[in-house]
Structures are given as C-alpha cells and as structure tokens.
Amino acid sequence: MNFNLKEAMEILERTPKTLEAMLSGLTSDWLHSNEGEGTWNASEVVDHLIECEKTNWIPRMESILNDQERKHFPPFDRFSHLNGQESKTIEQALQEFASLREHNVTKLKKRITCDQLLDLTGIHPEFGEVKMRELLSTWVVHDLTHINQIVRVMAKRYQTDVGPWKAYLSILQK
C-alpha cells in the first residue's frame, strides 16, 4: 500500500494545471477528435471531470464521514455530462474544473484531519463496503486515467500519418 494524503493531494492539485497546459488554446480538431462512436473527445473528458467534482468525490467522502448508520453513497451518473450541456469553450471548462478542484482539495484537507479517518467505510452501490483510503486513492487514479485517455485520443488522430513508426508506438494500438 502506498497511499498517503499529502502525496495524493500533490496529484489532485496538479491535474487542473496539467490539463490547462495541455489543452488550453488547442484547435478544435484536437479537442473534438474521438476514438469512434460512443467514445469521448478531450473536451467531453474535461466535462466528465467537472461532473465528478460536483457529484462524486466530495459527496462520497462526506457520506463516509457522516455519522448515520447506513452510509450509502449518493447517486452518481458517469454519463450525465453528455446530456444537456450548455456550450462553453475549453478555457471556460478548464477554469470551472480548476476552481471546483481547488475548493474540493481545501475541503479534503479540512475534513481528513487524521489517518484514522482513512479506515472509515461507506456503501458503494455495486462494491458494497469501501474504505475512505480506497475512495481517495481512486480519485487520484481517476485523474491519471483521464489524462491518459485524453493523450491517447489525441495521439490516434495521427494513427495513419506516422507511417511505419506505428509498430513502435503502442499508444496507437490501444
């Protein structure tokens, strides 16, 4: 086991800056390319991250910290960002994500005041009992997963363009 709160926050704090450096100002072709029908483009991934900041990590953390007997997680729809979005630029979306994340990391710091709290549990709708440390580790890995996805989706725009080098570029085979 490697999780500790300080190191986890290092990643959580960096994700908005990483995405900003990577995506802000890019042409639409990079931002709206996807891996085929039913897959997400870079811009949709940012919308999904925004949705998670609003309805997933912190509400679930609060549910675990809650003193009630049954700590069922509040509902979360991982596709909700695809429905009824108002149109916004990537810069606006990145700014919204950065601001929500900053607020949430502050809340995390304020609420998780000792390691004992990491052993508290909540009820995941599918997995059943899960620990606080598992939820917070997943938050970190979820960030990294979606950075990984954005980068892979963008790389695939040049799937054919790279010619014979494709054999050496495993990202294009995923």
Place this chain on the structure above:
Amino acid sequence: MNFNLKEAMEILERTPKTLEAMLSGLTSDWLHSNEGEGTWNASEVVDHLIECEKTNWIPRMESILNDQERKHFPPFDRFSHLNGQESKTIEQALQEFASLREHNVTKLKKRITCDQLLDLTGIHPEFGEVKMRELLSTWVVHDLTHINQIVRVMAKRYQTDVGPWKAYLSILQK
C-alpha cells in the same frame, strides 16, 4: 491523414509545459516509482525526451532536407539516457527539455517552409524510406506516448490502494 504542421506544433510546444505542470515539485516517490525491473520511472522518461531532442528529431529532419544522394538517418540510441547521467533534479531536467524543445520548434518552423518538403524522404535504419510528414507526425505521437506512460506508471503506485475500484480503472491493467 490528419497531419498539418501548425497543429503538430501546437502539441510540440505544449509538452514541456504539460510535464512541468505534472511533475515539478512532486515527491521522489512519485518520480522514481516504475513498473518493475527494466522499466522507466517518470524522471527517466524526461531524460529520454531530452536525449531525443538532442539526437533524434532535428538531426533526422536535417538528414531528410540534406541534398546528398543517400539520406541515412544519423544513429540514435533510445537507451542512452540510462547510462552515465549526471545527477540533476526534475526541475533542472524539465528546464533543459523546455529549452531544447523551444530551440527545436524554432528550427522546425524555419526549415519546413512549405508543404512540398513534407514529401521528402530519408532512410530509416529499420523501415527504409520514410517521409518527412511521417517523421514529424511521429515526433508528436512520441510526446503523447511518453506523457501517457508517465501517467500510467504513477497510477500503478495505487494499484492495490484503490481496492475494488480496480475493476473500473483500465489504466491499472495495462
């Protein structure tokens, strides 16, 4: 085919900033974790990118632009960054990469002045004849591949910590 020089440069110019946002100031445990023996950690990936700026992309571009009859690429050892490195901090490495990249993108802009040059060819030691547009597309995808790798390697530190969520996090299965 999707390659065009302007869009390719958008990615090439962003990579140093992306890596800086992602890695600068991280604790050693994030920077030096790898995927097992013989695999690279985040810090080694940055060293590899530095090496490519020095001995791969621009020398190969120049070799293609060169007027000589046989345009064999100059030698490139993709493991050379693992041997005899002087010790430097991640911030120093990121700074070195950013500075080499800036210099190389300037050179790229200066040398590739029209689309006709994208059809010129050189001789790759393994693939034989390759086009300028394939080399430059590969430069872009190579950046994205290694960002993808760094993110995957870091995510794997929490392979066990995420508990049952592992089933949903495909990055941990790669």
